Amino acid sequence: MNTLPVFVEGIGLWSTTLGDFAALQAQEQGDAVTPPSARPPATFLPANERRRAPESVLLAIEVAGQAVAMSERSASELLCVFSSAYGDQLISDYMCATLARAPAELSPTRFHNSVHNAPAGYWTMATGCHAASSAISAGPASFGAGLLEAASLSQAEQRPVLLVCSDIAGSGPVGEMSGSRSSFGCALVLSPEQGLRSLGKLMLTLEPHAGLALHPGPPSGAWYESNPTAVSAWPLLQNLACGEGHCTLAAAATLALRITLEKVA
Amino acid sequence: MSVPIQPLAVSAFTATSALGHGLESHLAALAASRGGLRPNDFSSAPLACWIGRVDGVEEAQLPAAHAVWECRNNRLAWLGLHQDHFLERALDARQRYGAARVALVLATSTAGMGATEEAYRRLDAQGHIPADLRRPLIHSPHSLAGFVAEALGLEGPCLTVSTACSSSAKVFANAERLIRLGLVDAVVVGGVDTLCDSVLFGFNALELVSPEPCRPFDQARRGISVGEAAGFALLERIDAAPRALRLLGYGESSDAHHMSTPHPEGLGAELALRDALERAGLRADQVHYINLHGTASLKNDEVEAALVARTFPASTRASSTKGYTGHTLGAAGILEAAFALLAIQHGLVPGSLGCTTPDAACGPQLALENERRPVEVALSNSFGFGGNNACLAFGRAPA
Numbered sequence: 202m203n204t205l206p207v208f209v210e211g212i213g214l215w216s217t218t219l220g221d222f223a224a225l226q227a228q229e230q231g232d233a234v235t236p237p238s239a240r241p242p243a244t245f246l247p248a249n250e251r252r253r254a255p256e257s258v259l260l261a262i263e264v265a266g267q268a269v270a271m272s273e274r275s276a277s278e279l280l281c282v283f284s285s286a287y288g289d290q291l292i293s294d295y296m297c298a299t300l301a302r303a304p305a306e307l308s309p310t311r312f313h314n315s316v317h318n319a320p321a322g323y324w325t326m327a328t329g330c331h332a333a334s335s336a337i338s339a340g341p342a343s344f345g346a347g348l349l350e351a352a353s354l355s356q357a358e359q360r361p362v363l364l365v366c367s368d369i370a371g372s373g374p375v376g377e378m379s380g381s382r383s384s385f386g387c388a389l390v391l392s393p394e395q396g397l398r399s400l401g402k403l404m405l406t407l408e409p410h411a412g413l414a415l416h417p418g419p420p421s422g423a424w425y426e427s428n429p430t431a432v433s434a435w436p437l438l439q440n441l442a443c444g445e446g447h448c449t450l451a452a453a454a455t456l457a458l459r460i461t462l463e464k465v466a
Numbered sequence: 467m468s469v470p471i472q473p474l475a476v477s478a479f480t481a482t483s484a485l486g487h488g489l490e491s492h493l494a495a496l497a498a499s500r501g502g503l504r505p506n507d508f509s510s511a512p513l514a515c516w517i518g519r520v521d522g523v524e525e526a527q528l529p530a531a532h533a534v535w536e537c538r539n540n541r542l543a544w545l546g547l548h549q550d551h552f553l554e555r556a557l558d559a560r561q562r563y564g565a566a567r568v569a570l571v572l573a574t575s576t577a578g579m580g581a582t583e584e585a586y587r588r589l590d591a592q593g594h595i596p597a598d599l600r601r602p603l604i605h606s607p608h609s610l611a612g613f614v615a616e617a618l619g620l621e622g623p624c625l626t627v628s629t630a631c632s633s634s635a636k637v638f639a640n641a642e643r644l645i646r647l648g649l650v651d652a653v654v655v656g657g658v659d660t661l662c663d664s665v666l667f668g669f670n671a672l673e674l675v676s677p678e679p680c681r682p683f684d685q686a687r688r689g690i691s692v693g694e695a696a697g698f699a700l701l702e703r704i705d706a707a708p709r710a711l712r713l714l715g716y717g718e719s720s721d722a723h724h725m726s727t728p729h730p731e732g733l734g735a736e737l738a739l740r741d742a743l744e745r746a747g748l749r750a751d752q753v754h755y756i757n758l759h760g761t762a763s764l765k766n767d768e769v770e771a772a773l774v775a776r777t778f779p780a781s782t783r784a785s786s787t788k789g790y791t792g793h794t795l796g797a798a799g800i801l802e803a804a805f806a807l808l809a810i811q812h813g814l815v816p817g818s819l820g821c822t823t824p825d826a827a828c829g830p831q832l833a834l835e836n837e838r839r840p841v842e843v844a845l846s847n848s849f850g851f852g853g854n855n856a857c858l859a860f861g862r863a864p865a
Binding site for chain 1: 513589603646647649720722853
């Protein structure tokens with residue numbers, strides 16, 4: 202197959218300035234947008250989990266919940282793919298600092314929350330989802346590789362898939378390694394077939410040996426450059442906000458993913 | 467209900483663990499019932515437990531061209547790639563199909579965490595990561611796949627799967643989908659996890675670490691022994707290697723129950739098993755051997771034993787090999803896939819080392835001692851934190 206087609210049925214978004222996809226659409230039209238609360242509400246989580254959950258989980262579940270609500274799909278039926286370049290960087294910093302100082306004092310809860318699939322675990326628990334769930338990473342290509350994985354899963358299984366891509370801000374010495382300075386997440390519900398809830402059609406094409414074309418340009422100072430997921434997801438999100446367009450993302454170090462977004466009839 | 471898949475050829479595979487480097491050493495250790503666990507000589511502070519440590523990792527220096535990827539996890543990957551001519555087999559696939567037509571899907575839960583921990587033990591005077599470890603690539607979950615992609619010169623899809631202890635079983639599912647859709651012609655799958663303080667003290671904090679060598683399914687089991695391993699497999703369409711062993715099916719599911727405790731009735735484990743059997747087009751009584759997840763934690767073994775007891779006839783043999791290698795976490799899926807493949811190849815059902823008095827939940831399927839018998843179909847179970855489950859089905863090419 203040269204081109205993977207998938208239909209977008211729901212879009213979730215959270216950043217320090219945009220609280221959902223509607224806010225992005227408003228901003229793209231030049232309207233003033235009120236920034237969201239500092240803590241993602243993550244209303245899909247039960248109240249007790251919401252109080253205790255780490256920031257990475259709140260962020261992922263917030264955007265997942267938005268996308269699923271927009272799709273009007275039942276969350277428990279969706280296969281899900283959670284992608285993150287760095288996982289929970291706050292917990293990584295806590296764990297390494299604690300291990301260096303007093304390893305026997307490591308918190309058991311923070312340890313089990315440190316797994317890369319913690320957001321997938323909390324999401325499937327909160328929604329009673331027994332379908333396959335995955336947690337992946339692909340460095341700076343985590344968004345493009347996540348989209349390719351979710352689209353191929355949807356096409357191969359002929360089932361709708363929830364894709365969640367998110368990274369929180371880094372912290373401590375290890376945070377300096379990630380270069381992530383803000384929190385950003387986005388989510389898509391993808392379906393292999395056009396339906397009543399289809400918002401647009403994505404045509405994904407792999408373009409190999411694209412090394413040079415994928416090298417990032419010099420920093421422009423734009424806010425989305427402060428987060429590895431935001432910088433790679435931003436071109437597609439802008440296209441989604443206006444309903445159509447082309448963009449090319451990294452799916453791997455030298456593998457480009459060309460994405461054409463078409464309006465559906 | 468899942469649809470049967472076209473089987474894929476497992477045209478090469480390899481494993482490196484506490485039992486040694488490469489498949490020969492694993493087979494020899496199994497045949498002699500010789501485990502690889504040792505008293506913990508690894509953690510940066512004392513912790514009384516047993517570990518499955520791989521010898522020779524520290525010496526497996528990366529070539530200068532890849533020095534930016536230096537960390538113990540990548541040294542274990544490099545060591546593992548050199549066993550059983552796997553590196554040559556992967557490069558041959560790249561030659562045959564082209565670099566962009568071979569995908570790389572690798573699993574890890576630790577990645578280079580050991581290097582990040584070391585950096586925090588010796589931060590510089592300003593509290594930053596010391597200069598020699600100030601290499602962002604190794605402090606990322608993708609450090610393993612990034613390194614191996616570069617080392618093998620692969621330019622197809624490249625993904626890290628990190629779903630804790632089911633990770634390197636799930637990579638077979640990713641690979642099958644990529645090949646089925648025609649996006650690639652071959653996939654290098656695998657997993658590498660290394661010992662580090664995070665996992666040793668983390669599982670210890672959860673009171674899951676045994677003070678003695680782990681005893682999967684034994685009534686007196688006291689928890690897991692943490693291990694490390696590297697394993698790889700090359701998957702292609704069967705016409706490329708018609709005589710090779712085959713991936714027949716896979717199953718994936720979520721417990722939706724708890725972050726670190728399995729569903730009490732094994733609901734997710736059973737869904738993954740049913741999914742694997744459906745995709746393989748198999749009935750339970752056609753399964754000859756199951757390499758169980760069998761971590762030796764109280765809960766896992768009780769739930770998994772009950773699932774096997776209620777699902778399979780006594781003629782299906784089942785065992786855990788974690789008494790040999792320890793629980794190699796994100797590498798357990800690929801390591802135990804290798805044990806399942808070896809069982810088919812050599813007609814050897816390995817005994818459950820460390821188990822002498824089985825838990826009351828165990829059925830007659832549990833093999834305590836080695837059994838020599840033909841194995842046509844073998845399964846491998848892998849379950850992880852977050853209620854993430856996977857089951858793989860392997861078989862032989864038809865005679």
